[in-house]
Amino acid sequence: MLVAPVGWLARLFDPPLRALQRVGGYGGMAVFFLAPNMLVFGIFVLFPLVLNLVYSTTGGAALFLGDRSFVGLAQYERLFDCSNYLDPKSCAEDLFWTAVWNTAGFVVVQVVLMVVVALVTALVLNRELKARSFWRAVFFFPVLLSPVVVGLIWKWILQRQGLLNLGLYELGLTQVNWLIERGWAFTAAVGVSIWAHVGFYALILLAGLQAIPKDLYEAAEMDGTRPARMFWRITLPLLMPNLIVVLVLVLIRSVQIFDEVYVLTGGGPGTATLYLTQYIYEIGFASHLRNPGLASAASILMGGVLVVLTLLQLGIGRRNEARGKK
Amino acid sequence: MSRITLTDLSRSYGPVEVLKHIDLDIRDGELIVFVGPSGCGKSTLLRQIAGLDRPTSGKIEIDGRDVTRVPAADRGLAMVFQSYALYPHMSVRQNLAFGLENARMAKDEIEKRIQEAARMLEISAYLDRRPGQLSGGQRQRVAIGRAIVRNPTAFLLDEPLSNLDAELRISTRAELAALHKRLGTTMVYVTHDQIEAMTLAHRIVVLRAGRIEQVGTPLELYNKPANRFVAGFIGAPRMNFLPASMFPGSAAAEIGIRPQHLRRATPGETGLKTTVVMIEALGSETVIHAENGGQRVLAVLPGQQQLSPGDEIALAYDAKDLHPFDKDGLRLP
Ligand SMILES: Nc1ncnc2c1ncn2[C@@H]1O[C@H](COP(=O)(O)OP(=O)(O)OP(=O)(O)O)[C@@H](O)[C@H]1O
Ligand SMILES: [Mg+2]
Numbered sequence: 001m002l003v004a005p006v007g008w009l010a011r012l013f014d015p016p017l018r019a020l021q022r023v024g025g026y027g028g029m030a031v032f033f034l035a036p037n038m039l040v041f042g043i044f045v046l047f048p049l050v051l052n053l054v055y056s057t058t059g060g061a062a063l064f065l066g067d068r069s070f071v072g073l074a075q076y077e078r079l080f081d082c083s084n085y086l087d088p089k090s091c092a093e094d095l096f097w098t099a100v101w102n103t104a105g106f107v108v109v110q111v112v113l114m115v116v117v118a119l120v121t122a123l124v125l126n127r128e129l130k131a132r133s134f135w136r137a138v139f140f141f142p143v144l145l146s147p148v149v150v151g152l153i154w155k156w157i158l159q160r161q162g163l164l165n166l167g168l169y170e171l172g173l174t175q176v177n178w179l180i181e182r183g184w185a186f187t188a189a190v191g192v193s194i195w196a197h198v199g200f201y202a203l204i205l206l207a208g209l210q211a212i213p214k215d216l217y218e219a220a221e222m223d224g225t226r227p228a229r230m231f232w233r234i235t236l237p238l239l240m241p242n243l244i245v246v247l248v249l250v251l252i253r254s255v256q257i258f259d260e261v262y263v264l265t266g267g268g269p270g271t272a273t274l275y276l277t278q279y280i281y282e283i284g285f286a287s288h289l290r291n292p293g294l295a296s297a298a299s300i301l302m303g304g305v306l307v308v309l310t311l312l313q314l315g316i317g318r319r320n321e322a323r324g325k326k
Numbered sequence: 327m328s329r330i331t332l333t334d335l336s337r338s339y340g341p342v343e344v345l346k347h348i349d350l351d352i353r354d355g356e357l358i359v360f361v362g363p364s365g366c367g368k369s370t371l372l373r374q375i376a377g378l379d380r381p382t383s384g385k386i387e388i389d390g391r392d393v394t395r396v397p398a399a400d401r402g403l404a405m406v407f408q409s410y411a412l413y414p415h416m417s418v419r420q421n422l423a424f425g426l427e428n429a430r431m432a433k434d435e436i437e438k439r440i441q442e443a444a445r446m447l448e449i450s451a452y453l454d455r456r457p458g459q460l461s462g463g464q465r466q467r468v469a470i471g472r473a474i475v476r477n478p479t480a481f482l483l484d485e486p487l488s489n490l491d492a493e494l495r496i497s498t499r500a501e502l503a504a505l506h507k508r509l510g511t512t513m514v515y516v517t518h519d520q521i522e523a524m525t526l527a528h529r530i531v532v533l534r535a536g537r538i539e540q541v542g543t544p545l546e547l548y549n550k551p552a553n554r555f556v557a558g559f560i561g562a563p564r565m566n567f568l569p570a571s572m573f574p575g576s577a578a579a580e581i582g583i584r585p586q587h588l589r590r591a592t593p594g595e596t597g598l599k600t601t602v603v604m605i606e607a608l609g610s611e612t613v614i615h616a617e618n619g620g621q622r623v624l625a626v627l628p629g630q631q632q633l634s635p636g637d638e639i640a641l642a643y644d645a646k647d648l649h650p651f652d653k654d655g656l657r658l659p
Binding site: 213215216218219220221222223224225226229233234237238 | 376378397398399400403404405407409411412413414415424425428429472476
């Protein structure tokens with residue numbers, strides 16, 4: 001019964017499609033079916049990408065391309081105009097280099113912690129504990145929140161008169177300006193971003209853990225394997241493909257860090273938690289010294305880094321596949 | 327030396343009693359086979375012995391030592407898993423070495439044992455390959471090798487041949503028997519294939535729904551099955567179970583007779599009068615599906631028979647081949 005209307009519809013489209021195939025040929029049909037998707041991709045991804053590249057070769061504060069002057073690679077030269085790359089103050093674009101080094105520091109600390117916390121979470125959730133599904137949901141829940149909501153929640157908790165300080169006050173303990181002291185602000189940025197995303201990565205690792213056959217552990221038990229060695233020699237090597245996927249995904253996301261930290265600290269105190277995406281956003285759209293060309297150039301550079309990381313991930317994925325086939 | 331004694335062993339998962347009061351004495355050096363239909367608790371019983379699972383009640387002793395609460399690794403047993411459970415990320419050599427390294431054995435002793443096992447099992451050529459690069463039969467040998475190098479007091483094997491194709495299964499079965507003879511170590515072997523059990527075992531333990539139905543040598547089980555279940559389980563094709571009314575003068579509720587023990591009655595001889603329903607000509611023998619008053623009777627006759635469906639034949643038997651059972655299915659003397 002259900003098939004009848006489907007058949008009717010198919011017959012309706014049959015003549016025009018046949019006509020089209022006669023004109024375009026067999027290969028042409030593929031193009032026809034791909035076209036809508038390509039159109040969307042072209043308008044929202046490819047075109048802006050090219051436009052961004054063009055913008056990065058223009059100067060001035062004007063927004064419309066027609067009002068902007070061609071400056072060649074001057075924006076890139078400005079970004080790299082430094083007597084010492086390690087010292088942002090010696091650079092023409094000191095904020096850019098501040099953001100670069102802040103991001104680098106953030107990435108190193110956050111990626112390591114994220115992977116470790118995700119792994120530990122997955123290992124714990126993989127055990128036979130009571131209400132396991134409940135705990136899994138608890139850890140996954142923040143992933144469903146919008147990053148802005150995450151930033152706001154933690155801002156309410158951590159700000160000067162936030163929940164945490166209120167609690168400390170009630171307990172008669174010293175209050176801390178969590179978001180205003182450099183070290184604490186950095187810790188908060190790292191901590192909150194981990195809290196927000198760890199559930200997702202833990203889930204990937206959990207899937208990997210559950211894919212390890214139980215009888216391997218039993219064989220290892222018969223072999224008299226102690227728990228630590230079980231982890232290092234059985235669990236970790238067998239989890240490695242998932243672990244590498246997680247590592248690269250975390251790395252990519254970490255370089256792009258923006259929303260939750262921007263809402264939480266606004267890049268402060270001073271420029272202590274100013275990261276690349278925020279720098280690009282502010283130079284391009286927000287600051288009074290608006291310079292869309294410079295922002296474009298910086299985003300192209302960051303895009304390059306992300307492309308390298310993505311290729312890395314694809315390469316690893318392909319290697320895993322090849323190994324899986326063996 | 328390794329004698330394994332199970333005393334009043336039970337295992338429940340929640341309300342489900344999977345093993346019920348198992349008493350069993352496994353003798354030193356014997357090859358004992360647990361056999362029974364799927365889900366009867368064979369693997370569960372083996373896992374209790376291995377120490378991979380703990381009984382709800384009862385006692386397990388190895389050579390007189392109570393090991394009921396002793397961890398698997400300290401029981402001195404080695405297990406071959408149905409899935410082989412080889413470590414996929416290690417080479418064959420590392421697979422064999424892993425347990426020995428855990429025991430902190432000296433490197434040259436480990437290498438010596440690996441070489442010895444590899445020679446015995448003819449796997450020397452692929453010691454440096456990963457399990458994924460081996461055929462099913464080769465993996466199976468590696469799994470056995472991993473058990474052998476540990477020089478265990480007993481081997482536990484859970485359906486070790488079930489992942490092999492029919493031909494390989496038969497040849498590997500013979501090799502296992504030879505291996506057992508050579509090592510002289512106690513082997514506890516689980517299978518649901520009664521032919522495998524009959525060909526390999528010194529003694530067979532028939533399990534059903536978590537209970538031992540009978541323990542005995544293959545021929546004891548074949549000749550004197552303790553009950554209707556064992557009688558039906560051992561031997562192929564399955565034993566005929568016929569109402570005693572078909573056998574004048576019998577006090578039993580039911581009579582069992584194996585298809586091989588039926589023959590065509592010679593003129594003048596009395597027998598079961600049946601009508602042929604179907605014929606399976608196998609060349610060396612002929613399987614006759616016959617019927618008597620709605621009762622199916624299976625007979626395996628030697629050679630090739632000139633019969634066709636609808637023919638009336640009389641099937642004769644010797645009184646000594648009848649297995650009388652009472653109404654509870656227990657064997658009558
Ligand atoms: N961990 C468990 N939790 C609950 N029930 C279990 C568990 N392990 C086994 N069982 C039950 O115990 C019964 C016996 O299982 P077991 O694996 O021992 O059967 P088996 O005789 O080895 O069967 P097969 O020939 O199919 O391997 C089954 O009904 C099974 O469902
Ligand atoms: Mg089993």
